[in-house]
Amino acid sequence: MINNLVDRLLIVPRATRIVLSGGRAQAGMLGLFLIFLGFYAMLLPATSTGGAVGLVSLQFLTIDEFGLAVLMAVLLALTMMLGIHGMLQGGRANSTGSVIGAVLAVIPSLLCCSPILPLTIAAIASILPAAGAFGLPIQGFIATHEGWIYGFAIVLMAWGLYSNARRALFCAC
DSSP states (O other), rough: HHHHHHHTTTHHHHHHHHHHHHHHHHHHHHHHHHHHHHHHHGGGGGGTTTTTTGGGGGGGGOOOHHHHHHHHHHHHHHHHHHHHHHHHHOOOOOOOOHHHHHHHHHHHHHHHSSHHHHHHHHHHHSSSGGGGGGHHHHHHHHHHTTHHHHHHHHHHHHHHHHHHHHHHHHHHO
């Protein structure tokens, strides 16, 4: 039983070693990592900028947010590299967990303190007046539980990485 657990824990490092063995794969991984790092580094401080995303938000980036950005960028870049490797080997890539995690990681930054959610609720309330009462509690919930939402997003991204690592090892056999 312990050997089985150890084998499961080593799936991701083994698959990563196989997939990133070539120079082109390493360059691709680095490129994806830098793209995702830039994206998350500009997105995560959006709660401090009132929803503004871009270079202006970099001045509000904290060390904790940078750490989250690095972690999310690594998970997403590795998942994509493993998925690409699996597709090139004829397997079917499935990065549902990472995609859901990546989308979930965007939600707190964009919806917490920006006007997107109130405008959406107002548009819905113009059609269905009872829906207008849901605007503030949703934003309050997102602002209060932002850390938990990011944690859940990271778990989903790690699940997608593990799934694609298993697929990449299966394709390698």
